[in-house]
Amino acid sequence: MLLKCIGVSKKFGGLQALRNVSLTVDEGSITGLVGPNGSGKTTMLSCISGIHKVDSGRIIFEGEDISNLPIHQISSRGVVKTSQIVQSFPDLTVLQNVLVGIYFGREKNCSRPLDRAKEILEFVGVPPSKFDMKASECNIAELRRIQLAKALATKPKLLLLDELLTGLNPKECEKAIELIRKVRSLGVTILIVEHVMRIIMGLCEKICVLHHGEMIAEGPPEEISDDESVIRIYLGKRYLLRDLNA
Ligand SMILES: Nc1ncnc2c1ncn2[C@@H]1O[C@H](COP(=O)(O)OP(=O)(O)OP(=O)(O)O)[C@@H](O)[C@H]1O
Ligand SMILES: [Mg+2]
Secondary structure, rough: OOOOEEEEEEEEEOEEEEEEEEEEEEEEEEEEEEOOOOHHHHHHHHHHHHHOOEEEEEEEEEEOOOOOOOOOHHHHOOOOEEEEEEEEEEOOEEHHHHHHHHHOOOOOOOOOOHHHHHHHHOOOOOOOHHHOOOOHHHHHHHHHHHHHHHHHHHHEEEEEEHHHHOOOOOOHHHHHHHHHHHHHHHOOOOEEEEEOOHHHHHHOOOOOEOOOOEEEEOOOOOOOOOOHHHHHHHHHOOOOOHHHHH
C-alpha cells in the first residue's frame, strides 16, 4: 500500500470540510475519489499534498507519516497534485513551464533538463511546434496537458489529479483517458477526482465516495455503482459497467 489516510479531519472556520476520512491507495493503482460538489474532494487531495494542514488524523506515504510536512518536502518524496483550476506560469513558454517541474522535482540534477522537458511534452501529446509558445496563448486542452507534463516532470510516485479532464470535449477526453493509462504504465500511482462517471468507472480499480466531508463508500466500481446510498446521494441511477465500457 502506497498511501494510507487515517481519520483525516479538516475545518475551514466553522465548516467541517473533512470528517474522519480514511482511505488507502495501492501502489500502481488508479483510485477514484468522487462525490457531490463541496463534498471535500479537493480538500482531501490538498491535505495529502501538503497544501492544507490537517486538524487531526494521519497521512502515511510509503510507511512514513507525512501529515503536515511542508509542501516541498511532500513533493520531494514524490506526491504531487494538479490543480482543478488550470494553473500555469502564463508568461513562461510551454517548455519553461515544464522545466519548473524538473528544477523543483526529484530530478533536480537531471543532466539534460531541456531534452527531458521536451520528452515529457511529447509524451503528453504536445507537439514541438508549441514548445516556445507562451502558456498564456494555449487553449484549455493544451494547458491541461502542460499541467500534467509539469507534474510528471517532478517525477511523482503518487499523482493526485483534480478534475484534469474538466472542460475537455469528448474526443479530448478519450485522449486524456488513454494518457492517464499511459502514465500509470510508467509506474506512477494515481488518485483521481473526476465527475464524469464513465471516466471514473472505466479507469479506476477502486472508487472512494465522499459526502459532506465523510467517506460513505469505498470499493471496486461494480460495488460502488450498485451501492444504494451512493446511488441516492450521488449517482442518481445505476451505472451498468458493460454499457460504460461499450
Ligand atoms: N480554502 C478554503 N476556505 C474556506 N472554505 C473552503 C476552502 N476550500 C474549500 N472550502 C469549503 O470546503 C468544502 C469542501 O470543498 P472542496 O473544494 O474540497 O469540495 P469538492 O468536493 O472539491 O467540490 P467540487 O466538486 O465543487 O470541486 C466546501 O464547502 C468549500 O466551500
Ligand atoms: Mg474540487
